[in-house]
Amino acid sequence: MGMNTDTEKQSKLSHLPSDSGHYGDFGGIFVPETLHVALKQLTEAYQTAMNDPEFKNEFQRHLSEYVGRPTSLYYAERLTKHVGGARIFMKREDLSHTGAHKINNSIGQAMLTVRMNKKRIIAETGAGQHGVATATAAAKFGLNCDVFMGTEDMRRQQPNVKRMQLLGANVVPVESGSCTLKDATNAAMRDWMGSSDSTHYIIGSVVGPHPFPQMVRDFQAVIGIECRAQCLDQIGRLPDIIIACVGGGSNAAGIFFPFIDDHDVKLLGVEAGGRSDQLGDHAAPLSFGGPGVLHGSRSYVLQNKDGQTSPVHSISAGLDYPGVGPEHAHWHKSGRASYTSCSDKDALEAFTMMCKIEGIIPALESSHAIAQGIKTARSMKPDQVVVINLSGRGDKDLEEALRLLDDMT
Amino acid sequence: MNRIENIFKGLAESRNAGDTDGKALMPYVTVGDPDLKTTGQILLALQRGGASICELGFPFSDPIADGPVIESSMHYALSRDLKVEQVFNMVSELRDQLTIGLVAMVSYSIIHRWGDQAFIDRAAEVGIDGFIVPDVPLEESERLYQRIKDAGLVLSILISPNTPLDRAKEIAKRSSGFIYLMSRAGITGESVALPEELPDRIQALREVTDLPIAVGFGISNADQVKTVVNVADAAIVGSALVRRIAENREHGRDAVVIAVEQFTRHLASGLKL
Numbered sequence: 001m002g003m004n005t006d007t008e009k010q011s012k013l014s015h016l017p018s019d020s021g022h023y024g025d026f027g028g029i030f031v032p033e034t035l036h037v038a039l040k041q042l043t044e045a046y047q048t049a050m051n052d053p054e055f056k057n058e059f060q061r062h063l064s065e066y067v068g069r070p071t072s073l074y075y076a077e078r079l080t081k082h083v084g085g086a087r088i089f090m091k092r093e094d095l096s097h098t099g100a101h102k103i104n105n106s107i108g109q110a111m112l113t114v115r116m117n118k119k120r121i122i123a124e125t126g127a128g129q130h131g132v133a134t135a136t137a138a139a140k141f142g143l144n145c146d147v148f149m150g151t152e153d154m155r156r157q158q159p160n161v162k163r164m165q166l167l168g169a170n171v172v173p174v175e176s177g178s179c180t181l182k183d184a185t186n187a188a189m190r191d192w193m194g195s196s197d198s199t200h201y202i203i204g205s206v207v208g209p210h211p212f213p214q215m216v217r218d219f220q221a222v223i224g225i226e227c228r229a230q231c232l233d234q235i236g237r238l239p240d241i242i243i244a245c246v247g248g249g250s251n252a253a254g255i256f257f258p259f260i261d262d263h264d265v266k267l268l269g270v271e272a273g274g275r276s277d278q279l280g281d282h283a284a285p286l287s288f289g290g291p292g293v294l295h296g297s298r299s300y301v302l303q304n305k306d307g308q309t310s311p312v313h314s315i316s317a318g319l320d321y322p323g324v325g326p327e328h329a330h331w332h333k334s335g336r337a338s339y340t341s342c343s344d345k346d347a348l349e350a351f352t353m354m355c356k357i358e359g360i361i362p363a364l365e366s367s368h369a370i371a372q373g374i375k376t377a378r379s380m381k382p383d384q385v386v387v388i389n390l391s392g393r394g395d396k397d398l399e400e401a402l403r404l405l406d407d408m409t
Numbered sequence: 410m411n412r413i414e415n416i417f418k419g420l421a422e423s424r425n426a427g428d429t430d431g432k433a434l435m436p437y438v439t440v441g442d443p444d445l446k447t448t449g450q451i452l453l454a455l456q457r458g459g460a461s462i463c464e465l466g467f468p469f470s471d472p473i474a475d476g477p478v479i480e481s482s483m484h485y486a487l488s489r490d491l492k493v494e495q496v497f498n499m500v501s502e503l504r505d506q507l508t509i510g511l512v513a514m515v516s517y518s519i520i521h522r523w524g525d526q527a528f529i530d531r532a533a534e535v536g537i538d539g540f541i542v543p544d545v546p547l548e549e550s551e552r553l554y555q556r557i558k559d560a561g562l563v564l565s566i567l568i569s570p571n572t573p574l575d576r577a578k579e580i581a582k583r584s585s586g587f588i589y590l591m592s593r594a595g596i597t598g599e600s601v602a603l604p605e606e607l608p609d610r611i612q613a614l615r616e617v618t619d620l621p622i623a624v625g626f627g628i629s630n631a632d633q634v635k636t637v638v639n640v641a642d643a644a645i646v647g648s649a650l651v652r653r654i655a656e657n658r659e660h661g662r663d664a665v666v667i668a669v670e671q672f673t674r675h676l677a678s679g680l681k682l
Contacts, residue, residue, distance in 0.1 A: 010496065020548060027540050028548070028549055029515055029548055029549060030544045030545060030546075030549060030568060031473070031544055031546065031548060032473070032474040032543050032544060032546070032568045033546050033547075033566070033567040033568060033572055033580075033591075033671070034474075034569040034570070034591070034594045034595065036546055036547075036565075036569070036571075036576070037569075037571045037573075048601060124576065137589070151548070160581050176468065176477070176480060176484070177484065182471060183471075186471050189473045190473060190474075190476070190595075190596045193473075193474070193594060193596055194594055194595030194596065196594075279481055291521075292518060292521060292522055293516075293517050293518045293521045293544070294471065294518060295471070295473070296522070301518075303518070303522060305494075305522065305525065306493045306519060306522060306523075307469075307516070307518040307519035307520070308469065308470040308487060308517075308518075308519075309470040309471050309521030337671075341607075
């Protein structure tokens with residue numbers, strides 16, 4: 001997976017990253033020297049594991065028996081009729097154990113932790129989904145687990161805090177900066193700098209220094225691998241377009257990557273457009289930001305003219321992040337994937353529509369992809385196919401969504 | 410010759426001449442904490458107190474290599490809307506009064522946003538002598554190093570306690586001015602005791618480089634400075650000084666400057682061998 005040389009055809013992107021962890025101009029390793037040994041060890045452990053059939057089989061077994069994979073590819077018939085355009089299919093990641101795609105990555109990295117003989121895992125979390133997934137994997141593999149979470153997010157996502165604690169994890173409150181996801185990420189990286197001998201840091205998205213963006217993508221690629229086979233099986237062909245929400249970008253990378261060399265399949269990422277396109281009002285670095293360095297890699301970021309990270313806003317805590325994975329930056333720049341943004345308001349409307357028309361409560365994150373999916377499908381022909389990655393379920397968002405809907409009416 | 414190289418050359422000469430003060434004290438301060446004008450006076454106080462080189466911390470919103478003391482100092486400076494250009498202007502206005510070396514401790518996020526060349530040119534123009542870029546490791550340093558070198562400045566790439574010796578050798582080859590050796594892994598902050606293996610580590614590095622060796626992370630009093638300069642060429646003190654600045658903020662500029670000068674004199678007393 002992604003380990004081939006740079007000599008492959010230019011039009012193919014599946015061979016990336018390079019050995020040095022670069023995706024064209026993006027990616028790399030921008031972290032203090034202290035982490036060099038840990039990252040090198042991780043890269044080696046990961047490469048060995050991915051070439052070990054036993055590791056792959058065990059990973060598949062956990063995904064099937066524990067996570068409940070494969071998740072279905074669902075034809076949203078009523079939504080399709082309601083919209084009146086292309087046929088809309090949904091990849092049902094919301095049906096995974098813990099309610100979102102995040103668990104795929106946490107299981108894979110927890111298995112690596114055991115292989116590296118480390119006893120403790122740490123993670124950052126915003127909405128709490130990655131924290132819950134990692135706490136779950138920690139319980140399953142008998143590892144100690146500390147989850148760093150901004151105090152502002154702890155307030156907004158109380159049920160997930162309780163869930164992590166119930167699963168035996170220690171939730172470490174982070175009270176610096178904006179007290180949200182980026183600060184939790186800083187805190188986790190700092191912990192790791194002093195603890196990497198005994199601790200593995202499970203980053204929750206396709207961000208951070210190499211090999212994290214590649215590793216998380218590969219653990220999430222099961223989404224796209226399944227989806228590709230299901231499309232051929234159920235529809236008899238590949239879809240015309242795949243749409244996924246993008247915060248750090250792990251669910252999007254997971255579903256896009258197995259299609260990356262299928263040039264007839266369009267890929268569309270949807271960022272959090274928030275309240276407006278003004279800096280501070282959204283969380284859409286590919287749409288409104290520019291190249292920058294944050295949390296260990298070069299990608300697109302939201303920052304001011306001095307390189308200071310900007311505040312971000314989204315109704316969805318899981319998309320509320322000022323950066324994005326470096327591979328998305330490369331897909332964006334190379335034109336292989338397109339990226340757009342969806343406002344808070346449109347995401348909420350899609351959230352409601354999905355509940356009423358399909359009987360599915362989607363996560364607010366996924367609602368961004370659904371809103372764009374509806375818009376895109378409407379402009380397409382009935383014989384065309386749109387796949388939306390329904391990355392997670394919305395139970396965690398009920399309180400916030402109801403409050404916001406109240407405010408709107 | 411670059412000022413940093415000159416400073417270490419001068420210290421080596423006085424050591425060879427039998428002087429007892431041939432080692433360097435390198436304090437770190439966050440520029441703009443509590444405000445730019447005070448930072449200017451702090452630099453003069455460091456000079457009077459016996460520092461040879463100052464590390465100028467450019468405040469950054471997400472300093473992952475730093476502990477809580479330096480992080481909150483950076484956030485304090487940024488909360489007062491500090492801009493990078495103001496840092497350069499402050500240095501430019503003060504450079505004539507300073508004989509100490511000035512090394513910019515700056516995140517690559519800031520340099521990258523400015524553009525490598527634009528940032529380095531402006532730093533050189535205002536009289537900054539060198540760079541420490543904590544989030545650019547060896548693998549990503551080649552182009553940056555060349556540009557810094559071409560501008561006549563020095564670059565110190567950090568060496569961690571867990572850096573293998575052959576890699577440390579590569580880092581030493583790529584560095585100029587001085588080697589920055591971290592006394593312990595992790596983030597910046599004060600320690601009660603320095604690691605016992607430090608002298609052996611320095612000895613091993615001496616065998617692979619002729620550059621002066623500065624030791625940082627965890628040094629917070631004159632005794633620790635003495636322990637360090639017994640085996641190394643310079644002692645770097647950050648959090649202990651930054652904490653004193655923060656503690657004196659509410660007492661006004663004069664109190665901050667007096668506290669800095671007193672503490673610097675205390676630390677410098679550890680330089681006498």
